[in-house]
Amino acid sequence: MNLTEIIQPIKTELLEFERFFKKMMFSKVKLLNIISHYILRQKGKRIRPTLVFLSAKLVGDINESTFHAATLVELLHTATLIHDDVVDESDMRRGFPSLNSIWGNKVAVLVGDFFLAQGLLLSLKHKEYRFLHITSEAVRRMSEGELLEIQTSRSNDIDEEVYFRIISDKTASLISACCELGAASTTDDEVVLYKLKNFGENLGIAFQLRDDLLDYMGETSITGKPVASDIRDGKITLPLIYALKNSSRKESRRVMKIIKNNPRNKDIFYVIDFVKSYGGIDYTLKVAEEYLERAKSLISDFSDSLAKASLLKLADFVLERVS
Amino acid sequence: MNLTEIIQPIKTELLEFERFFKKMMFSKVKLLNIISHYILRQKGKRIRPTLVFLSAKLVGDINESTFHAATLVELLHTATLIHDDVVDESDMRRGFPSLNSIWGNKVAVLVGDFFLAQGLLLSLKHKEYRFLHITSEAVRRMSEGELLEIQTSRSNDIDEEVYFRIISDKTASLISACCELGAASTTDDEVVLYKLKNFGENLGIAFQLRDDLLDYMGETSITGKPVASDIRDGKITLPLIYALKNSSRKESRRVMKIIKNNPRNKDIFYVIDFVKSYGGIDYTLKVAEEYLERAKSLISDFSDSLAKASLLKLADFVLERVS
Numbered sequence: 180m181n182l183t184e185i186i187q188p189i190k191t192e193l194l195e196f197e198r199f200f201k202k203m204m205f206s207k208v209k210l211l212n213i214i215s216h217y218i219l220r221q222k223g224k225r226i227r228p229t230l231v232f233l234s235a236k237l238v239g240d241i242n243e244s245t246f247h248a249a250t251l252v253e254l255l256h257t258a259t260l261i262h263d264d265v266v267d268e269s270d271m272r273r274g275f276p277s278l279n280s281i282w283g284n285k286v287a288v289l290v291g292d293f294f295l296a297q298g299l300l301l302s303l304k305h306k307e308y309r310f311l312h313i314t315s316e317a318v319r320r321m322s323e324g325e326l327l328e329i330q331t332s333r334s335n336d337i338d339e340e341v342y343f344r345i346i347s348d349k350t351a352s353l354i355s356a357c358c359e360l361g362a363a364s365t366t367d368d369e370v371v372l373y374k375l376k377n378f379g380e381n382l383g384i385a386f387q388l389r390d391d392l393l394d395y396m397g398e399t400s401i402t403g404k405p406v407a408s409d410i411r412d413g414k415i416t417l418p419l420i421y422a423l424k425n426s427s428r429k430e431s432r433r434v435m436k437i438i439k440n441n442p443r444n445k446d447i448f449y450v451i452d453f454v455k456s457y458g459g460i461d462y463t464l465k466v467a468e469e470y471l472e473r474a475k476s477l478i479s480d481f482s483d484s485l486a487k488a489s490l491l492k493l494a495d496f497v498l499e500r501v502s
Numbered sequence: 503m504n505l506t507e508i509i510q511p512i513k514t515e516l517l518e519f520e521r522f523f524k525k526m527m528f529s530k531v532k533l534l535n536i537i538s539h540y541i542l543r544q545k546g547k548r549i550r551p552t553l554v555f556l557s558a559k560l561v562g563d564i565n566e567s568t569f570h571a572a573t574l575v576e577l578l579h580t581a582t583l584i585h586d587d588v589v590d591e592s593d594m595r596r597g598f599p600s601l602n603s604i605w606g607n608k609v610a611v612l613v614g615d616f617f618l619a620q621g622l623l624l625s626l627k628h629k630e631y632r633f634l635h636i637t638s639e640a641v642r643r644m645s646e647g648e649l650l651e652i653q654t655s656r657s658n659d660i661d662e663e664v665y666f667r668i669i670s671d672k673t674a675s676l677i678s679a680c681c682e683l684g685a686a687s688t689t690d691d692e693v694v695l696y697k698l699k700n701f702g703e704n705l706g707i708a709f710q711l712r713d714d715l716l717d718y719m720g721e722t723s724i725t726g727k728p729v730a731s732d733i734r735d736g737k738i739t740l741p742l743i744y745a746l747k748n749s750s751r752k753e754s755r756r757v758m759k760i761i762k763n764n765p766r767n768k769d770i771f772y773v774i775d776f777v778k779s780y781g782g783i784d785y786t787l788k789v790a791e792e793y794l795e796r797a798k799s800l801i802s803d804f805s806d807s808l809a810k811a812s813l814l815k816l817a818d819f820v821l822e823r824v825s
Contacts, residue, residue: 208646210653265589266607284589286652289645296642299622303635311634312626319619322612323531329609330533 182224185493188485189232192241196228199250203297214278214290218257221273227252230357231364233493234375236486237478239365247307248360251314254298256353258291265291309363317356324348328414335435337415339424343384346391351383358382374477378490381474385497388467391416392501395451395460407447413438417466418459419450425457467498505547508816511808512555515564519551522573526620537601537613541580544596550575553680554687556816557698559809560801562688570630571683574637577621579676581614588614632686640679647671651737658758660738662747666707669714674706681705697800701813704797708820711790714739715824718774718783730770736761740789741782742773748780790821 186193204215228249235245263269264277265284271277279287302311328345331337358379362372395418397406409416415423415438423431434453437446454460471494481487509516527538551572558568586592587600588607594600602610625634651668654660681702685695718741720729732739738746738761746754757776760769777783794817804810 206646208649208653211646211649262611266611286649288585288589289649289652292641293645293649296638296645299634299638300642303631303638306631308626308629308631311622315619315622315626318615319623322616322619323529323534326531326534326609326612326616329612330531 181496182226182229185233185489185496186229188489189229189236189241192232192245193225193228196225196232196246196249196253199246200228200253203250203254203301204294206293210282210286211290211293214282214286217275217281218278221275223253223257223273225253227256227353227357230354230379231361233486233490234358234361234379235365236361237481237484237490238362238368238371238375242364244305244307244310244364245361247301247305248310248364251298251302251307251310252353252357252360254294254301255314255318258294258298261287261291261294310360313356313359313363317352320348320352324350324352332412332414335415335439337420339417339420342415342417342420346384346387347380350387350390351380354383354386355379374480378474378477381470381477382494382497385467385470385474385494388417388463388470389497389501392418392460392463392467395454396501407451410438410442410447410450417463418454420459421462422454422457422459426453464498464501467501471495471497504819505549505552508556508812508819509552511812512552512559512564515555515568516548516551519548519555519569519572519576522569523551523576526573526577526624527617529616533605533609534613534616537605537609540598540604541601544598546576546580546596548576550579550676550680553677553702554684556809556813557681557684557702558688559684560804560807560813561685561691561694561698565687567628567630567633567687568684570624570628571633571687574621574625574630574633575676575680575683577617577624578637578641581617581621584610584614584617633683636679636682636686640675643671643675647673647675655735655737658738658762660743662740662743665738665740665743669707669710670703673710673713674703677706677709678702697803701797701800704793704800705817705820708790708793708797708817711740711786711793712820712824715741715783715786715790718777719824730774733761733765733770733773740786741777743782744785745777745780745782749776787821787824790824794818794820 201215201219204219205212231249231252232241232245235241235248260272261278264272265279265287268279269277270280277287278290282290298314299311302308302314324345324347327341328349331341331345355376356379359372359376362375366372391409394407394409394416410419419434419438423434426434430453434450437450442450474494475491478487478490524538524542527542528535554572554575555564555568558564558571583595584601587595588602588610591602592600593603600610601613605613621637622634625631625637647668647670650664651672654664654668678699679702682695682699685698689695714732717730717732717739733742742757742761746757749757753776757773760773765773797817798814801810801813
């Protein structure tokens with residue numbers, strides 16, 4: 180994804196954002212400050228603040244509140260990544276050793292908690308209660324979505340409806356929150372807020388569909404994951420759900436048996452072929468395109484601007500290397 | 503500690519509280535509900551809600567807001583325990599297998615996140631912004647206090663001032679928050695809030711001093727920890743800080759060397775004797791008593807009531823089996 184072009188209309192704001200963000204990461208505790216410096220050196224892509232600023236600019240004027248929203252969401256995101264690495268026992272993050280691998284699990288979790296608390300305190304200080312509501316709702320949805328995913332992957336009880344509930348909650352919720360936050364920082368117009376919230380929701384779903392597609396297409400350099408990691412993990416995503424539904428009972432049983440018994444490379448190729456031959460890839464691509472069209476149509480009424488162009492470009496980029 | 507007597511004045515409220523608490527623990531996700539049932543079966547002592555209700559009753563009338571405060575604080579506490587078990591890789595909690603040992607780290611962390619989000623959403627729904635501020639401040643202090651403790655234990659750079667900063671932040675902050683929350687649910691009077699906040703702060707510090715004392719006195723049945731676990735972990739608490747300050751340079755160096763080199767039982771007994779002979783136990787006990795007196799004096803002006811008697815009794819119980 181070519182971010183340079185997309186962030187053009189909010190370049191100054193993103194630079195200014197770093198100042199806000201940094202300010203919330205430091206405290207009286209030396210150890211914490213050493214760790215915050217370490218985190219800041221491996222600067223992330225700031226995709227969530229980018230969505231906040233672009234959404235704000237699309238519907239109004241970026242202001243102090245927009246910076247609070249972007250800071251809240253990036254603090255939450257940073258805390259989540261740190262906690263994820265503890266749970267997954269990951270040694271690396273963004274090409275650097277993870278916090279847990281350097282300072283241990285306890286320190287990593289505490290640093291994450293500190294960032295969460297700072298996000299809450301920043302919002303409370305500036306009476307950004309709506310932001311807190313949007314963000315807490317996203318956190319609730321993310322945990323519910325991931326728990327539902329684990330539950331269904333254990334029971335194999337998944338269909339299209341459950342799949343979409345999972346990916347909306349675990350992935351689209353935070354992207355949706357970013358767009359809604361940005362809009363909420365400049366306007367109270369419920370129709371506008373509804374549009375941006377749903378723009379993000381549809382964009383987020385398409386993004387997860389792309390991720391699930393790439394897993395079948397072996398583009399490791401984009402997802403950074405080993406090819407077919409979902410199949411290896413016994414994760415059933417849309418391409419497979421569709422193929423299973425459209426194959427014979429005998430065939431679908433055979434594929435399910437393969438997936439649930441530590442498949443080897445030979446088995447993986449068999450499953451990929453099965454999914455392709457029953458149209459699982461084409462179908463998922465078509466559905467992803469529909470979500471992107473829905474996202475784009477939700478912001479089509481706003482008058483043309485650089486921010487609008489960037490958001491539309493962002494939507495186009497989602498399926499760029501897939502279709 | 504005899505809780506039955508202490509909770510007498512708020513017995514009905516504690517029962518009613520269970521209903522509020524339960525309601526926030528369930529969702530559409532089956533797996534989550536199974537886990538919540540499991541957690542509710544091993545009912546905790548509800549010490550934090552008890553402090554909330556007693557503090558509310560001391561200064562006013564318990565109302566709907568008091569229940570929100572108690573629920574918020576118990577959700578936060580439950581989430582913290584679950585996350586702690588992941589970080590410490592604990593297999594047991596309250597005599598039952600921990601969530602992480604049954605469902606794995608990922609599920610445990612997600613369930614904790616869900617409870618946190620529910621606590622936030624409950625407070626936002628009822629516009630309990632003051633509660634959110636008090637609680638977020640406590641979370642920030644807890645993470646800072648624990649990080650400072652880890653930092654100083656690595657550098658050995660600890661004196662009485664740093665020690666009190668650590669225990670205020672890591673332990674007293676949440677007890678203080680409970681008392682302030684209870685009071686804030688019934689009154690806006692800043693003087694009253696100040697008193698209850700500081701009652702909790704002093705009580706919390708005394709409670710940690712007692713814990714640190716018991717570690718030297720080997721009362722495993724009370725702390726539930728192995729005797730002298732602080733010495734074994736190289737943790738320097740007030741009894742030792744005092745003894746080190748009052749011994750010769752040569753002696754204090756020797757003790758520090760012992761502590762920092764995986765002490766065996768023989769070494770542990772030596773350190774305990776050292777601390778006792780230089781008055782570290784007596785001094786810590788005296789300081790703890792002073793904090794309890796300060797706590798009690800902060801609520802002495804309130805007119806006599808069953809709630810007041812309970813809070814005073816709670817303060818007396820802190821050092822019951824120690825002095």
